[in-house]
Amino acid sequence: MERVGAEIKELRYSIVDISQDLPRGVEGFVIAPVVIDDVNEHVVSFAAKILSLLMNGGYRKILFKDKEKLRWLFRLLSEYMKQLTIHIASEVKLLDSDFVVLALLRGKKLNAISVIVKSEVVDFDSDEENKGTAVIITDTKLSANDLERLLAKMQDVVDHYASRIGFYVPSIVAIDDVRVLLAGVEESDIIKVRIREDYGKPVVIRIPVQKPMWNLNDLPPKLREEFELLVVDPIRSKAMYAPRGMLIVGPPGVGKSVTAEALAHALSRKLVRLMPSSYRSMWYGMTEKTLFKIFGILKRREDIVILVDDADFLVQRMQAIHEAYIAEVNVWLNILQDQTRPFTVMTTNVPDIIDRALIRPGRLDVVVVMGFPDREMRRQIALRAIKRYGVSVKPEVVDEIVRISRWFNAAEVDALVRMAASKGRGRITSESLEWARRKFKVNESERRFIQENLQWYGERIPGLVVSYVPREHEI
Known part of the structure; x- marks a missing residue:
């Protein structure tokens, strides 16, 4: 106890013996700047994560959407450390540990510590007989050396403050069972849509938002020039006549998805890939509700381009084999008619089966036909x-x-x-x-036939068509 660093002396903690609030057979205390004797419902749900970490594993990661929510979490836990400790103490008897140390580490600063000890543990001088578990809640990745230094610091703080109330604990530095809960901010942009399916629990749909990997320089010069003229410049200038959508037609591997990414890059926007698996449901009518809900949230984003790859599932309604498919196409027609939605790109390998109502002006204004490269x-x-x-x-x-x-x-x-x-x-x-x-x-003859069909399709499809289908002598 003679060795107490200047850093610990500067810490302004309070220590509170909470043994009377803990279950029978368990004792403990809390060291924190402020110890609030109250209940917060958010702490209850977080305590479940700590208990899961104690029962099932040594490491867990939770992510928050922004730094403000992360700061809110650490502020909440620092103030309500007593409540969190009480919840954890209720399950300590089930653990194969004689004592548990809970620490809250924000950056390099130790925000709060609590200690829970089983009452039957009496021989504190024999570290070998007392098995401890440490739970570290932190926003920083910790190496083995970091953990060793942290345990030593926790030991100093606990020894310094616990001696004031005559409470001594086994050696913290001797703990070899360390559990870490890393709280951080999501590195990737994710759009979350919360829905409640009929007869089911609430479900959160996570739709990743990606940065485009390609740009217009990766496209054929002819496409590049026409895209800038017909799509990029009008949208950048926020012109009322700017197109709202595009259908890209071509065989597999010619760069349809690359083209969508290049457009998103040219517009300084991110890309959202929307797949049927994201919104389709087994419950009658739920697919349509989910799709409307997703686009209701996507409409709030002005920094995205929506890509529906392989949109061949949107077949012509006269060919649909089930009324659910007809209802889904009808929902898409309504969504694409909405002028407030983000710019939407669909791709297809077989344009003949796509419902023609999707590609009329006002929905998918531009049709791009892409063939094999020259x-x-x-x-x-x-x-x-x-x-x-x-x-x-x-x-x-x-x-x-x-x-x-x-x-x-x-x-x-x-x-x-x-x-x-x-x-x-x-x-x-x-x-x-x-x-x-x-x-x-x-098979060159087969691909020559595909190329000829694309030329034929590009010449006959109504509306605004941008075609890159090289002739055979160019290939």
């Missing part, structure tokens, strides 16, 4: 892949990549570069490239 675009894709993967390659080999990737889609060109680099152990040579090319089975 020579120059394949060169651009290959060079970007080479740069991204840090691959060594000679200029003549790049020409060879472009030549042998005829009728490849964008994803296949990227895969060709990766496979050739793997074979060449970080270098692409003619031999490794030829080896990689033999792994791909591309």
Whole structure:
């Protein structure tokens, strides 16, 4: 007790013996700046998390949406440490521990400590016979060295203050069972939608908000120019005539999702991918309610672009096999008609089955038809892949990549570069490239037929159409 650092002397804690408030057979005390003798309902729910940590595991992480809520939590727990300790003490007898130490660590500052000891523990001088458990609630990741220093600091604080009330505890520094509850702020942006399904408990739907990984420079020059003219510039200038949605048509792997991300990047917005699994329900009518609820929340965000990938599930209503699908399409028609919603992009591989009412002006105003890339675009894709993967390659080999990737889609060109680099152990040579090319089975006549169908579709679909479908001599 002679060794009490200056830091501990400066701490202005109060110590309160709460043994009379604890269950029979348990004693304890609280050390905190303020000890409130009251009840808060939020502390009750948080105590359940601590008990779960004590019973089931050594580490748990809880995340808050913003720093203000995190500060609120630590302020609440610091003031209501007594109530939290009482809740935990009710279950201490079930633990294989003689005493429990609960610590609240905010940054590097020790905000509060409480100690719970079983009454039958009398031999405090024999550390080997007294098994302890420490629970650390912190907003900072702690290494093994950090924990060791923290336990020593907790020991000093407890010894200094507990001696005032004649209460001594076993050695805290000897504790080898340390449980950590890390409270932090969500690093990723997540939209949460709370719904209550019929005959079920409330459910929280979590929809991630992503930063775009691609930009307009990753698209063919023709698309880039038309997107800037028809979409980006009007939306940036907040023009009343700006389009509200887009349908991107094309075979798999040509870059439909990449195009949506590039548009979001050009608009300085984030991307929300909305999938049917996010809102569909087994309960009759619940799918439509959930979809309306989701868009009611998405409408509050002006910094997002909504992407509905593979929207082939929105089939024409005359082809629907169940009334639930018809109801879902009707909801989408109402949502897309709402001019206050965020810019919405849908993609499809089979546009013929999409309900035509979705792509009329005022809903999905722009239809983009994307085919297999031409020579120059394949060169651009290959060079970007080479740069991204840090691959060594000679200029003549790049020409060879472009030549042998005829009728490849964008994803296949990227895969060709990766496979050739793997074979060449970080270098692409003619031999490794030829080896990689033999792994791909591309039916040129089939893809030529797909390209011709896309040209036909682009010429006949009504409305505003932006087409990138190279002719065979360009491929």
